[in-house]
Amino acid sequence: xxxxxxxxxxxxxxxxxxxxxxxxxxxxxxxxxxxxxxxxxxxxxxxxxxxxxxxxxxxxxxxxxxxxxxxxxxxxxxxxxxxxxxxxxxxxxxxxxxxxxxxxxxxxxxxxxxxxxxxxxxxxxxxxxxxxxxxxxxxxxxxxxxxxxxxxxxxxxxxxxxx
Amino acid sequence: xxxxxxxxxxxxxxxxxxxxxxxxxxxxxxxxxxxxxxxxxxxxxxxxxxxxxxxxxxxxxxxxxxxxxxxxxxxxxxxxxxxxxxxxxxxxxxxxxxxxxxxxxxxxxxxxxxxxxxxxxxxxxxxxxxxxxxxxxxxxxxxxxxxxxxxxxxxxxxxxxxx
Amino acid sequence: xxxxxxxxxxxxxxxxxxxxxxxxxxxxxxxxxxxxxxxxxxxxxxxxxxxxxxxxxxxxxxxxxxxxxxxxxxxxxxxxxx
Amino acid sequence: xxxxxxxxxxxxxxxxxxxxxxxxxxxxxxxxxxxxxxxxxxxxxxxxxxxxxxxxxxxxxxxxxxxxxxxxxxxxxxxxxx
Numbered sequence: 001x002x003x004x005x006x007x008x009x010x011x012x013x014x015x016x017x018x019x020x021x022x023x024x025x026x027x028x029x030x031x032x033x034x035x036x037x038x039x040x041x042x043x044x045x046x047x048x049x050x051x052x053x054x055x056x057x058x059x060x061x062x063x064x065x066x067x068x069x070x071x072x073x074x075x076x077x078x079x080x081x082x083x084x085x086x087x088x089x090x091x092x093x094x095x096x097x098x099x100x101x102x103x104x105x106x107x108x109x110x111x112x113x114x115x116x117x118x119x120x121x122x123x124x125x126x127x128x129x130x131x132x133x134x135x136x137x138x139x140x141x142x143x144x145x146x147x148x149x150x151x152x153x154x155x156x157x158x159x160x161x162x163x
Numbered sequence: 164x165x166x167x168x169x170x171x172x173x174x175x176x177x178x179x180x181x182x183x184x185x186x187x188x189x190x191x192x193x194x195x196x197x198x199x200x201x202x203x204x205x206x207x208x209x210x211x212x213x214x215x216x217x218x219x220x221x222x223x224x225x226x227x228x229x230x231x232x233x234x235x236x237x238x239x240x241x242x243x244x245x246x247x248x249x250x251x252x253x254x255x256x257x258x259x260x261x262x263x264x265x266x267x268x269x270x271x272x273x274x275x276x277x278x279x280x281x282x283x284x285x286x287x288x289x290x291x292x293x294x295x296x297x298x299x300x301x302x303x304x305x306x307x308x309x310x311x312x313x314x315x316x317x318x319x320x321x322x323x324x325x326x
Numbered sequence: 327x328x329x330x331x332x333x334x335x336x337x338x339x340x341x342x343x344x345x346x347x348x349x350x351x352x353x354x355x356x357x358x359x360x361x362x363x364x365x366x367x368x369x370x371x372x373x374x375x376x377x378x379x380x381x382x383x384x385x386x387x388x389x390x391x392x393x394x395x396x397x398x399x400x401x402x403x404x405x406x407x408x
Numbered sequence: 409x410x411x412x413x414x415x416x417x418x419x420x421x422x423x424x425x426x427x428x429x430x431x432x433x434x435x436x437x438x439x440x441x442x443x444x445x446x447x448x449x450x451x452x453x454x455x456x457x458x459x460x461x462x463x464x465x466x467x468x469x470x471x472x473x474x475x476x477x478x479x480x481x482x483x484x485x486x487x488x489x490x
Contacts, residue, residue, distance in 0.1 A: 020183035031259040034207040041490055044197040058416050063466035096194040100490050117276045120490060129489025130416035141417045144486035204408055221334050226384035263408055292407025293334035304335045307404035
């Protein structure tokens with residue numbers, strides 16, 4: 001699956017990303033959009049009761065970009081988005097490093113907020129990434145959270161196609 | 164009214180702002196937060212049926228910062244936010260210029276998304292700014308939108324204090 | 327003495343950014359509005375508009391909010407920032 | 409021939425990142441799972457876990473999805489990216 005618009009961007013990479021560059025790509029030569037929303041996810045030092053010192057991100061290479069492109073396509077079918085940029089890192093990350101970026105632009109504030117939130121909620125439940133944390137108690141695979149499941153149900157209830 | 168945390172920031176200014184700087188201020192020396200969400204509002208070239216060429220932003224100087232600080236305080240009472248940064252420009256703006264920035268950091272993704280969205284919805288209805296657009300048909304005050312009113316009702320229904 | 331201020335369209339429609347009035351206090355924001363209209367009856371079409379918002383000492387309030395001597399009362403159209 | 413792949417905890421638990429199996433097709437993802445367990449019965453505690461997710465040709469599917477010869481079937485724990 002590929003992205004349908006040249007203004008959209010998707011990358012799964014080991015390298016860090018630059019939020020200022022991503023913001024410029026969403027904004028430049030784009031006088032029709034009044035709203036940009038982005039989310040940035042970082043490695044934090046405390047998760048599920050352990051002191052985290054770093055993170056290894058495993059993924060399913062053949063599937064990752066396909067899954068993310070599918071989520072972007074769903075968001076664009078549901079909201080009027082001009083541009084979507086999504087970057088997810090893999091490999092070894094240190095404390096406080098950036099993990100994921102999702103940025104969207106739209107002519108409408110509500111659409112931009114909802115679509116960015118939707119993409120993150122779906123990514124959390126449907127994109128094949130797994131976090132293994134290094135903690136002071138040793139390495140540990142991150143467990144899935146029930147609230148992430150609930151976050152997805154919210155969008156399914158809101159969607160006229162599912163109600 | 165003043166901000167209660169040294170990590171929060173509020174400014175009403177004529178000068179432009181730098182999103183990369185704001186992002187760094189939300190992120191630096193902050194390894195407990197896993198989520199940063201921001202909103203950026205821009206002057207767009209088409210609004211309510213006219214071709215917009217620029218914008219003048221009037222405000223009520225004695226009230227503006229007080230109103231915005233009150234909205235930030237409400238958001239921090241409602242969600243676990245570590246840092247909130249809010250900048251709103253006033254005066255003459257050109258097409259595609261930045262108008263407003265709201266950035267929040269939290270240990271939780273849902274809190275960061277909801278609080279950023281809440282702050283923008285309240286700002287749109289309760290902060291004393293008025294937009295006068297320059298259009299090809301002449302200058303024109305922007306009309307308030309019914310959907311902005313509805314956006315506010317949503318938060319009041321969601322809040323246990325109002326239900 | 328009450329300091330009264332107007333903004334945006336209302337300021338342009340009234341061709342005034344405000345005035346001061348000496349009236350008996352405590353009174354309400356609605357009383358202040360009526361006192362302004364008594365002095366400037368030609369402002370009625372604009373200042374009696376129920377869509378206007380009011381602020382008392384820089385907080386948004388309803389028309390029945392209590393005004394004390396020395397307070398600032400603002401009238402303005404619905405806000406459109408952001 | 410079906411290409412079967414494992415990820416994350418499951419890969420570590422099975423000490424295997426995958427295998428290929430020749431089985432009669434069309435069949436279901438559940439049939440593939442059973443064929444793997446027949447060959448590696450010591451994997452049952454981990455591979456028969458109902459919390460696992462399955463993907464067929466890189467799309468998440470339920471256990472009753474139809475598998476054709478040449479397909480790739482993946483088993484993995486609930487995802488935790490983002």
